[in-house]
Amino acid sequence: MDTTQITDAPPPSPRPPVLVPGRAARAATRPGDRVFLGLARGSGIFLLLVMAAIAVFLTWRAAAAISEDEGNFLTTFEWNTAGTEPVFGIAVLAYGTVVSSVIAMLIAVPIAVAIALFLTHYAPRRLSGPIAYVIDLLAAVPSIVYGLWGALILVPHMNGLFGWLDDYLGWTGVFDWEGGPARSMLTVGILLAVMILPIITNVSREVFRQVPRMHEEAALALGATRWEVIRMAVLPFGRSGVISASMLGLGRALGETMAVATVLSPDFLIHGSLLNPGGGTFAQNIASKFGEADEFGRDALIASGLVLFVITLLVNGAARAIIARRKEYSGANA
CATH class of the missing domain: 1.10.3720.10 (MetI-like)
Structure with a gap:
């Protein structure tokens, strides 16, 4: 009795990597990804700095008048x-x-x-x-x-x-x-x-x-x-x-x-x-x-x-x- 097994099935495809949010910076290995990540992060930080600067300016000038x-x-x-x-x-x-x-x-x-x-x-x-x-x-x-x-x-x-x-x-x-x-x-x-x-x-x-x-x-x-x-x-x-x-x-x-x-x-x-x-x-x-x-x-x-x-x-x-x-x-x- 022939017990030959069929082994022509294609191998399973590799599973795509799962990106964890905390590892996004390490996943950006290409130059374009690093540039985009830096621009996005810098834009967010710049917006926070602008808001903080506005708040400090308004508070400083307002305190002088209210006093x-x-x-x-x-x-x-x-x-x-x-x-x-x-x-x-x-x-x-x-x-x-x-x-x-x-x-x-x-x-x-x-x-x-x-x-x-x-x-x-x-x-x-x-x-x-x-x-x-x-x-x-x-x-x-x-x-x-x-x-x-x-x-x-x-x-x-x-x-x-x-x-x-x-x-x-x-x-x-x-x-x-x-x-x-x-x-x-x-x-x-x-x-x-x-x-x-x-x-x-x-x-x-x-x-x-x-x-x-x-x-x-x-x-x-x-x-x-x-x-x-x-x-x-x-x-x-x-x-x-x-x-x-x-x-x-x-x-x-x-x-x-x-x-x-x-x-x-x-x-x-x-x-x-x-x-x-x-x-x-x-x-x-x-x-x-x-x-x-x-x-x-x-x-x-x-x-x-x-x-x-x-x-x-x-x-x-x-x-x-x-x-x-x-x-x-x-x-x-x-």
């Missing part, structure tokens, strides 16, 4: 740095910055998400392309142009809305209108919403396009309607991306300067109503007072800029924490 402030820097409702006893505080600026940005986010985020869903899941291709192009153009409009549009077009046409809010919601005090020009926090919030709308829409649209087709087809196969597909498959997958887009828009709203300075009628009072003119923001106050301020006044403005810098860092940190809790919806796990 000579005769009022409470956090609660004073006044900005007088030219007197013999300088008194200045950020209470009104912090309130105006936060309120106008919150109004902008409340208006812009739902509209932006709705537009992104329409372009990716409802609109035909020949219609979604031109609409997306127009939205991209809105993102390229300079801030001063938005400010001129707000001052010449938006403000004169807000009286009807303000009157309606006063008639039906004036009893709340938040929408009580005493007349006068509509250069108020609500107008600033609406203007900022128009400015950040393209940013949130574009990022959200790209996130919704990355939803795995299998998820949508599986929901449709189970009998889901178009809206149920969006609610169960699209929105959970793109939630972290929408949060990131919203934080980008919020960052621009917090630091917007020229548009707010053109529309707002500033003062150093906190108004309970969003319709009455007055208020201020960090960026608007810096832009309007920096040119005429002396050295001490500029240090005081830099101190307010430091607070805005800290607020921006806290907002970004909160966004990163929220996104980290939504890793199960990331594209890598799809």
Whole structure:
């Protein structure tokens, strides 16, 4: 009996090496890999150094001004740095910055998400392309142009809305209108919403396009309607991306300067109503007072800029924490 074994089977192919993240530097043996690794690492370190340098500069100049402030820097409702006893505080600026940005986010985020869903899941291709192009153009409009549009077009046409809010919601005090020009926090919030709308829409649209087709087809196969597909498959997958887009828009709203300075009628009072003119923001106050301020006044403005810098860092940190809790919806796990 022949017991010859068949030995013509090809030998098993060698398994590819597994790269451990900590050994990435040792794995970069080619000159091009070493150059790219050095550039990437150097860019990251350089960014950290720039951020640290900005923080040190703002803290150094702010400490010099706050040490000579005769009022409470956090609660004073006044900005007088030219007197013999300088008194200045950020209470009104912090309130105006936060309120106008919150109004902008409340208006812009739902509209932006709705537009992104329409372009990716409802609109035909020949219609979604031109609409997306127009939205991209809105993102390229300079801030001063938005400010001129707000001052010449938006403000004169807000009286009807303000009157309606006063008639039906004036009893709340938040929408009580005493007349006068509509250069108020609500107008600033609406203007900022128009400015950040393209940013949130574009990022959200790209996130919704990355939803795995299998998820949508599986929901449709189970009998889901178009809206149920969006609610169960699209929105959970793109939630972290929408949060990131919203934080980008919020960052621009917090630091917007020229548009707010053109529309707002500033003062150093906190108004309970969003319709009455007055208020201020960090960026608007810096832009309007920096040119005429002396050295001490500029240090005081830099101190307010430091607070805005800290607020921006806290907002970004909160966004990163929220996104980290939504890793199960990331594209890598799809």
